[in-house]
Amino acid sequence: MDDETETIHSGTITKIERQKRIKDRYNLFIDEQFAFSVHEDILIKQRLVKGTVISIEHFKVILHAQEKQQAYLDAIRLLSVRLRSEHELKARLKQKGYEPEIRAITLDRLRQEKYVDDGLFAEQLTMQRIRSQKKGRNWVKQELKHKGLQPEQIVQALEQVDEATEYRHAFDLVYKKYRAEFAEDSVKARRKAMGFLMRRGYSSSLVLRVMRDLVKAYGAANEEDMDFSEGSFEEF
Template identity: 45%
Template sequence: MEQGTESVITSVEQQKRNKRRYNIYVNESFAFSVHEDVLVKYRLFKGESIDNERLQEVIHAEERQEVYAHAIRYIGRSPRSVKEVRQKLKQKGYEQSLVDLTIERLKNEKYIDDGMFAMQWTEHRIMYQSKGRNWVKQELQQKGVASENIQEAIAALDEETELAYACKLAAKKLPSLKGEPYERKRKLAAFLLRRGYTSSTVSQAVKEVTNESLEEWEM
């Protein structure tokens, strides 16, 4: 837009492929497209005048909306830690200031919460992936979750439940192990340790699963 030239929004058209985006025409010519949230916030309606200063505000708002929308899509596919979202936005090449603003907005709107994320991740890995607390702890550390959040999530684990899943996994693994009884026990313990279970949980699980099974095999 030229300085001193009065510019008026002459048309607003909803995009056919993306119903939440609109094409804005100024002085009968296409000027830019915006998300509907930006459209409403800045009153980009037909007949409204728009100068260069206001246009720059709209452009910056649209940039913020783009980063936010990308983050929401990323989170929508799977729960993410704050570090994971930040890294993803940086990989897309967004400016640091825009990334920081987006992260704060997502936190305020409760879309990202490392405390809740740690709880959900721990429960899923224990119950559906048959992983032990040591494995989960290492994963959460890699995802940038603060130690206090990790400790809180681990502390909330029910030890009996964790033991039950360890026993279930051990019972499934035991028939495939070869060797003398003591050798089978050693291999089973090593297997459970690699899955992230603590030594005390492994000891209990091996004892419960092998005592009856190995006695039957020996007979």
């Protein structure tokens, strides 16, 4: 569109043609020459019809309106792939070359239309990571920070995590992955299992609880070989 500002002068719209490939965009011709294309919404809002006289100032208004509309559509496409935080959307729109003013206008519109809600996003992402991916709350907390969520939003989201569910996931993960190794060498298996759970973001207190219960599951004889002190986490 920048190149178009150099070539367009005042003139009269003599033809409006719907694009074949993109159905909601229209090509506009001024004085029988192709001038620019706009989204259907802009066509309607700016009252662009055959016979309309376009001045350079009017064209600038159209250009700005078209840029806002395109930024909005780009954001909607990003959200159609997956939910995103405001921070993520701002970053992607910046990558696409939109100026701060356009990015701010776009996010404000998305908020008003309820397409973005960081509080809800934090809660949904937390539940998805905890329930579907079986990550620990420390993992989720770091991910939410990385996505630009506010501290209070992170706290509220993590408050929704059921401790019993988190424990069950951690226990099941280790039991399925290391149960054979625990039967052969409980000390070696413990080290591997603790490291595995810590990397997935489970807290040290929860990991210790899982280790204790695994020992009980394999018999009291193995418990003497297990170190359940907080110092046992120093190697991780």
